[in-house]
Amino acid sequence: MMKKKIIVANWKMNYDLHETTFFLRNFLKYIKEKKICHNKEIIIAPSFPFLHISNQISQGTLLKIAAQNIFFKDKGSFTGEISASMLKSIGIDIVIIGHSERRKFFLEDENSLLKKLKIAIKHKIKVIFCIGETYEDRNKNNQYSIIEKQLNNTIFHCSPNEIKLIYIAYEPIWAIGTGVTATIDQITKMHYFIRNIFYEKYGNTISSKISILYGGSINHLNAKNIIYSNNVDGGLIGNSSLNLEQFVKIVQY
Template identity: 35%
Template sequence: MARKKLIAGNWKMFTLSAGAAQLAKAVADELTADENLLVAVCPPFPWIASVAAVVKGTPLLVGAQDVYPAKEGAFTGEVAPEMLLDAGASYVIIGHSERRHVIKESDSLINEKVKFSLASGLKVIYCIGETLAQRQANETNAVLEQQLSSGLAGVDAAGMANVVIAYEPVWAIGTGVNATTEQAQNAHAFVRSQLAKTYGENVAQAVLIQYGGSVKPDNAKDLLSQPDVDGALVGGASLKADSFLAIVRAAMG
């Protein structure tokens, strides 16, 4: 079956208010509605509402980089799904390797975030990926299987309609080293086979699986041409409109 592609920009902890609005507008101004392609940007929390206002009425979607699994409460510094929706976000990134390895988020917390976000009406970009040591020890598939089962525990087939998987090998994030097209395709095909075991072939064939990890204009077309690569989660290259738009164009075929 033909799947849409999703190109999402993860701005991480970059941009100030004016620059965020300018970047979002520059991207939105170049987008035309395409039923086969979704494009999103995920600014830092403080800029979500202003970016959403700038891109309102355009095809550009807005996401957040994290969330807390509660409706409200005494959780100093945290942001609830309902707040993100109210600010104009429709997607949220959960389980990014920087949150797993730098912020030390546990599998159980990540799973709570996934389930609560879906129940609140957010679409989830769920990140998985192995470290260099794990790849060198031939543990890639075992790591991906474990992260899929732990992160998606309690998510049913209907819930998977609002889940995007982002395969991001940790050794390729921000390093300038990206997986070869063969490595990316093999990992994506494995992820789809695991989804089929859990949810059945129909669900597995419908789920979008993005690649992330040093995606740039010069490697995007080859990566996105792979049969099981359904888009990209873009880091550094999403901070400049021209490079991000070049990746968007590569997804158009």
């Protein structure tokens, strides 16, 4: 059976309550009327205050709601943090971990990301785990060693059963929000490399089943070519997911 393409919208710190509900209701109305998306897994990650109502709005539809972050403790004196059990209590069972913006602005290192990964898996929360190299890394031709190191220090501490709860999102940092998109050749080579090291670590069954998404300045003009490239199982969409018309075009492909 062919795997469903996975389209993830990461809204980051955008949209208030009205904008969030307006977008979701109109998006769901459109895909219902046009009878699209049955061959795709669509995930939207709104801001934390609106996760509950977003999940309520999407109940009984093909749309899934994800959180953008999680803390690595179950409870305690951690002002401002959100635990796995809190997410589960409002029906959220998908989370984004390891985004380069979290690494850069909140100094998340691979040790803390591994803890977040493990706490999510403990609570049976699926993880969209982001990896990617900087422009300097690629300019020095170090992109493959950087990606392998990121996986060795995090994902590869997981058992084969735990891997079943993980999606990989390859996002070259130099292409996030810059308008610069990796070429199809760059994308397919990296996705092949990632899948191959999963094969070396876990064998054919896991390497063939794991979903590897691409993220980095995907829009309605380039999405089809990227998402349907070899070894690409979907896309992690940033800015273009905030535009209802553009996002609809992306999920229609």
